[in-house]
Amino acid sequence: MSWGAIAELAADVNAGKSTATENVKKALKAIKDKAGFKAIIATLEKRALERAKEVDDTVKSGKNAGRLAGVPFIAKDNFLVFGADTTAASNILKGFEAPYQATAIEKLEAEGAICVAKANLDAFAHGSSTENSDFFTTLNPHDKTRVPGGSSGGSAAAVMLDMAPFALGTDTGGSVRLPASFCGAVGYKPTYGLVSRYGVVAMASSTDVIGPITKTVVDSALVLDVMAGRDDFDGTTIEREVDYNLQKTDLKGRKIGVVREYMSEGLDPGVKKVTLKAIETLKELGAEVVEVSLPSLPLALAIYYIVCPAEVSSNLARYDGQRFGHTSKNAKNLDDSFAMTRTEGFGVEAKRRIMIGTYVLSSGYYDAYYKKAALVRTKLINEFNDAFNQVDFLVGPTSPITAFKIGEKVADPLQMYLIDIMTVAANLTGNPAISLPAGLSGELPVGLQLIGAIGQDKSLLEAARCFEGACK
Numbered sequence: 001m002s003w004g005a006i007a008e009l010a011a012d013v014n015a016g017k018s019t020a021t022e023n024v025k026k027a028l029k030a031i032k033d034k035a036g037f038k039a040i041i042a043t044l045e046k047r048a049l050e051r052a053k054e055v056d057d058t059v060k061s062g063k064n065a066g067r068l069a070g071v072p073f074i075a076k077d078n079f080l081v082f083g084a085d086t087t088a089a090s091n092i093l094k095g096f097e098a099p100y101q102a103t104a105i106e107k108l109e110a111e112g113a114i115c116v117a118k119a120n121l122d123a124f125a126h127g128s129s130t131e132n133s134d135f136f137t138t139l140n141p142h143d144k145t146r147v148p149g150g151s152s153g154g155s156a157a158a159v160m161l162d163m164a165p166f167a168l169g170t171d172t173g174g175s176v177r178l179p180a181s182f183c184g185a186v187g188y189k190p191t192y193g194l195v196s197r198y199g200v201v202a203m204a205s206s207t208d209v210i211g212p213i214t215k216t217v218v219d220s221a222l223v224l225d226v227m228a229g230r231d232d233f234d235g236t237t238i239e240r241e242v243d244y245n246l247q248k249t250d251l252k253g254r255k256i257g258v259v260r261e262y263m264s265e266g267l268d269p270g271v272k273k274v275t276l277k278a279i280e281t282l283k284e285l286g287a288e289v290v291e292v293s294l295p296s297l298p299l300a301l302a303i304y305y306i307v308c309p310a311e312v313s314s315n316l317a318r319y320d321g322q323r324f325g326h327t328s329k330n331a332k333n334l335d336d337s338f339a340m341t342r343t344e345g346f347g348v349e350a351k352r353r354i355m356i357g358t359y360v361l362s363s364g365y366y367d368a369y370y371k372k373a374a375l376v377r378t379k380l381i382n383e384f385n386d387a388f389n390q391v392d393f394l395v396g397p398t399s400p401i402t403a404f405k406i407g408e409k410v411a412d413p414l415q416m417y418l419i420d421i422m423t424v425a426a427n428l429t430g431n432p433a434i435s436l437p438a439g440l441s442g443e444l445p446v447g448l449q450l451i452g453a454i455g456q457d458k459s460l461l462e463a464a465r466c467f468e469g470a471c472k
């Protein structure tokens with residue numbers, strides 16, 4: 001029932017050995033059969049089957065239908081995609097239909113990929129468990145009583161449930177890597193700006209990136225290769241490397257820094273054991289392993305939870321009931337309409353972030369919070385740059401714990417925020433980072449996090465592939 005390598009799936013469609021229509025039907029069936037996991041908000045059945053026919057017709061006419069010909073995929077529901085509402089799992093966006101598609105979706109479609117469904121998330125991508133979705137919580141494929149991680153929990157669960165060979169997520173503070181780690185998938189966060197964010201619901205624009213969730217590193221590299229590059233619609237995009245065809249097959253000549261701050265107190269013993277074993281594997285693959293300290297790292301979470309809500313409060317200001325989705329039916333005038341739409345439409349976490357964000361940006365508090373956070377963020381960036389002058393990659397766990405029970409942390413936002421302690425730094429600095437399945441603690445997957453230097457996505461993916469090959 002598993003899909004196999006994405007490149008082979010597409011090659012088979014192009015060679016006429018299978019069809020896009022068969023693939024789409026298989027994906028739709030898996031989505032239906034596994035609906036109990038609540039990974040999916042909406043399916044795009046009609047549009048997906050129409051697009052599959054187009055791909056099949058192209059192949060029949062003797063043309064190549066692209067590097068992702070007939071490959072189904074699932075997009076987190078904060079990507080603008082034709083064929084279903086784009087809700088970001090928030091009540092305030094219910095009924096909002098995309099007027100255009102995200103650049104990433106357009107690029108994937110141009111290579112023959114077919115979006116079959118929209119995945120669940122924490123509303124507006126605020127969270128680490130999907131419990132902040134205004135609709136429902138996704139269940140972890142390994143244990144239905146546990147969360148899949150967040151905020152791209154629907155995407156990670158969908159891939160591990162074989163609903164599609166890959167899914168897209170967004171990673172503002174860890175939202176691709178954390179659910180990948182909790183579900184046992186590969187979650188890739190590219191260098192900031194490498195993939196266009198145009199047409200993706202903005203969370204914190206200075207840290208938002210989008211990335212693939214897959215079962216293998218090679219699949220992630222292929223999806224990245226299709227999506228990466230400059231986009232006139234997103235001024236923060238950067239030039240890509242020539243290609244992401246992974247070559248290097250060992251770690252000889254590579255230096256890897258074990259992050260001391262990530263291996264210290266608070267780390268679950270099961271996670272620590274798997275991580276230490278993974279570090280041994282990296283050594284066996286030829287890497288020189290050293291210890292590295294980034295003194296400002298313990299402050300990363302505090303910086304993130306100032307910078308992120310500040311940007312969130314600005315980005316959410318556009319949802320005022322006049323242009324997108326929900327509008328309050330009870331308002332008597334425009335001011336009322338703004339206030340009532342937001343009161344009715346935003347969930348508790350969005351409101352919390354708007355409150356914190358406007359607070360840290362308000363005059364009198366700006367200097368005390370936002371400005372200080374921005375200063376320490378620069379210090380962290382400098383420490384990362386120094387570290388990457390000494391080593392090629394940094395390594396540590398993706399999360400201090402494995403998937404937790406549904407309901408365990410939802411009442412305590414601070415406990416929830418602490419889950420992100422190992423992922424947020426790479427977002428603040430813009431470095432590429434990947435979470436790889438490294439083994440199990442009890443019955444639950446543990447993710448290993450590798451972080452690369454800015455723009456060194458290819459060599460990071462190569463190292464990740466080496467580890468993946470040796471870990472099995």
Ligand code: GLN
Binds near residue numbers: 125128170175176420
């Ligand atoms: N869990 C983090 C937060 O709640 C990260 C979210 C994300 O990356 N979208 O902000």
